[in-house]
Amino acid sequence: MPRVDQGAPTGTVDPDRELAELRAYLGDRFDLGRLQRHADAVVEEWHRVDDPDRFYRTSESYLYDLTAFAMTGAKAPYHAALRRLVPPGSRILDYGCGIGSDGLALLEDGYEVAFADFDNPSVAYLRWRLRRRGMEAAVLDLDALPPLVPFDAVFAFDVVEHAADPEGVLARMEGLGRLVVANLLDTSDDELELHQPMPLRRLLRRAAPGLVHHALLHDRSHLVAYRPDGGAGPLRSAWRAYRMRTARPR
Secondary structure, eight states: OOEEEOSOOSOSSOHHHHHHHHHHHHGGGOOHHHHHTHHHHHHHHHHHHOOHHHHHHHOSHHHHHHHHHHHHTTTHHHHHHHHHHSOTTOEEEEETOTTOHHHHHHHHTTOEEEEEEOSSHHHHHHHHHHHHTTOOOOEEEGGGOOOOOOBSEEEESSOGGGOSOHHHHHHHHHTTBSSEEEEEEOOTTOOOTTSOOOOHHHHHHHHGGGEEEEEEETTTEEEEEEOTTOOOOTTHHHHHHHTTTTSOOO
16 A cells, blocks of 8 residues: 655745745746735636646746745655655756756755756746756756656656646656656546646556555645656555555546
């Protein structure tokens, strides 16, 4: 069975720093009200654009939404698991990085981090954050990834549920890293319009042959780490016994 972890360790992202950097970046354009009502604002923009591909390439409301979410510390247990699985100094890719809060924290902890997302306002902000912190890192365009030497690990936190083809996202990640680390969100009762239906059972089964970590977090987020080459992970026999009891059939 997966380890069930309801508690979160101390966050690895400083909420005060997240807020201060967004204020500094936007300057006179910063609107505290947009941050406070970030969820409504991003849904309003989603409806206004009415095209998911265009939304993820043009959204400015996402700057506020991603900042607000980073400030909650909800991804702290994901960070902690990644740190246990992958030692500092490893080459890792933050896939679907957005404003880069996850990768920046890992970069400061001694990991060699590259970032990948669409060319959008969030990535423009990430480039500014790197310069402000005096850091250097590759920032790659998901629309035109160059040939890459496989990373030691590629991770995506709160990314897969936004994709129209979540299995395609995992397949692409598998081609980029020796270890895939991602959370798979059960969206079966989810009313957030930006989240897509998740074929959870199928995705968990995809990870099973090379599984090295599986934890259920926040009641519905399955954090998995697996080897794409299918090498038997230490959880494989436990996984077979588990038989997807927490995954609803799709």
